Amino acid sequence: MGTRRTPLPGVGTQFDFTTEAGRHISVVVHHDGRRFLGFYKSDDPDACVVEVPLSSEEATALAHLIDPAPIDAVRTDGIDLVTEHIQIGVRSPYIGSLLGETRARSRTGASVVAVLRRTGAHPSPAPDFRLALGDTLVAVGTREGVDALAELISEG
Template identity: 30%
Template sequence: MSIRSRDMPGIGKKYELDTDFGDRVSVIQLESGGAQLYVSSKNGESGSAELTLSEAVRVSNVLAGPVLKAEDEGVSMVFSSLSDLPIELHSYTLGSKTAGKCIADLSIRSITGATVVAVRSSGGSILNPSPDFRFREGDSVLVIGEEEQIAAFKKRFL
């Protein structure tokens, strides 16, 4: 499943998804801050709705649900103000490759471009761990970056 996007000069940016059931969902993020939602079913029925920014955020939260509810999951986000920069946020459980090593020693950011933004360890959860934070096997990390950066992190450290 992939989402196609294209710029619509003077209007905003359009995103389209063809579902596994044969339907098409289109979302236009308007330059004015709102959104338009279109659904076309495979049997020819269609519908649309125009949403304020607040309504669009609420609908997206309902559709996504608790996205990061399990280990080794991720989400891709596109913010309307940074629509040309899709951001990946992934949760991973670390193994022996990183055990006993600190963030600075591993050079995670300089090697992959990805950033560890949170760690859950036996000692609790830490937001924005310092470069001298030392990983243990079984730690859960929250990593942010672009798709290629996340892939590089996964390949190198998992």
């Protein structure tokens, strides 16, 4: 199952994925926290059959039903911080690069607080941590910063 992330300027970010059963599901995350869940026809991946709007609270409740321990957004002093998983896919220009070579924090304002790999978790990775295909970066920052980091990691 691969996830495709598409920035929607002025709106938010769209995440599309296909289940093992071949079903296309889309989640649109708006800048204001609202979500739209879309389910598509199996024989026509562009034909949305059902669209379900969710408030930020409803999306969190649904996430807790699906995964009892998801990573939640953190609110600190009126500043919204989000935590998100960003996978290093086959198109990433940073496969085999050192984390420091991405200059992720200085370019996006978001921080990589851990790297998840099949062999285990690597908390607080140093700049000399070498990234690999399939790694999942755990990023923390503003919505805009984390979205910029995801774009940087996937496109360079």
